[in-house]
Amino acid sequence: QSALTQPASVSGPPGQSITISCTGTNSDVGGYNYVSWYQQHPGKAPKLMIYDVSNRPSGLSDRFSGSKSGNTASLTISGLQAEDEADYYCISYTGSSWVFGGGTKLIVL
Amino acid sequence: QLQLQESGPGLVKPSETLSLTCTVSGDSISSSGYYWGWIRQPPGKGLDWIGQIYYSGSTSYKPSLKSRVTISADTSKNQFSLKLSSVTAADTAVYYCTRRAYGSGRVDYWGQGTLVTVSS
Numbered sequence: 144q145s146a147l148t149q150p151a152s153v154s155g156p157p158g159q160s161i162t163i164s165c166t167g168t169n170s171d172v173g174g175y176n177y178v179s180w181y182q183q184h185p186g187k188a189p190k191l192m193i194y195d196v197s198n199r200p201s202g203l204s205d206r207f208s209g210s211k212s213g214n215t216a217s218l219t220i221s222g223l224q225a226e227d228e229a230d231y232y233c234i235s236y237t238g239s240s241w242v243f244g245g246g247t248k249l250i251v252l
Numbered sequence: 253q254l255q256l257q258e259s260g261p262g263l264v265k266p267s268e269t270l271s272l273t274c275t276v277s278g279d280s281i282s283s284s285g286y287y288w289g290w291i292r293q294p295p296g297k298g299l300d301w302i303g304q305i306y307y308s309g310s311t312s313y314k315p316s317l318k319s320r321v322t323i324s325a326d327t328s329k330n331q332f333s334l335k336l337s338s339v340t341a342a343d344t345a346v347y348y349c350t351r352r353a354y355g356s357g358r359v360d361y362w363g364q365g366t367l368v369t370v371s372s
Contacts, residue, residue: 144315146298177357181299188348188365189299194358232299236357240314246298 147244154250160221165233173214177236180218254278256363270336274349282327287352292345
């Protein structure tokens with residue numbers, strides 16, 4: 144069971160859109176619609192942003208959206224804001240357990 | 253409002269057993285519909301899924317930790333626990349307890365996390 148693959152970092156200026164990818168296999172990301180995304184600010188517990196590929200928790204900004212194609216899931220953040228700067232993690236079901244991606248640091252320039 | 257609170261020793265010696273408890277308030281861990289689990293994060297590193305327990309008592313664990321991990325529940329105290337045996341420095345991490353909805357990947361509640369250091 145290997146960790147899902149995420150880019151180490153992505154960046155963009157305020158107002159732009161960015162996409163973070165999460166690549167797995169057909170035994171995890173590609174096999175199930177159970178991919179979630181979490182945002183984590185330094186010293187804080189992670190916060191759920193997207194669940195089950197493309198669902199947003201109640202009250203979360205619609206600037207955050209999720210999708211999946213084959214073995215790769217994606218988190219898109221539109222209209223970047225300074226407070227979006229954080230670490231982002233994907234996680235997928237594997238059929239019997241769960242596996243995280245290595246995390247992506249989002250830098251708002 | 254649901255709250256999860258981790259508790260346990262902050263320092264564990266190598267080769268010993270790490271034991272943590274998560275106390276849940278605002279919901280019953282014996283009600284159907286949720287998994288109660290543990291996730292950890294070594295200092296400066298990423299998140300690592302450890303395992304979970306369902307209200308029925310069924311458990312599932314990260315394959316590479318399975319031989320060392322036990323997650324159990326005490327419904328009378330509305331608590332669930334993590335035991336990790338034969339710890340090494342690699343087990344040093346912030347440990348979070350969590351709640352996940354059944355039939356979904358939605359982990360909607362996290363404890364604040366507790367740092368456990370493995371050192372002699």
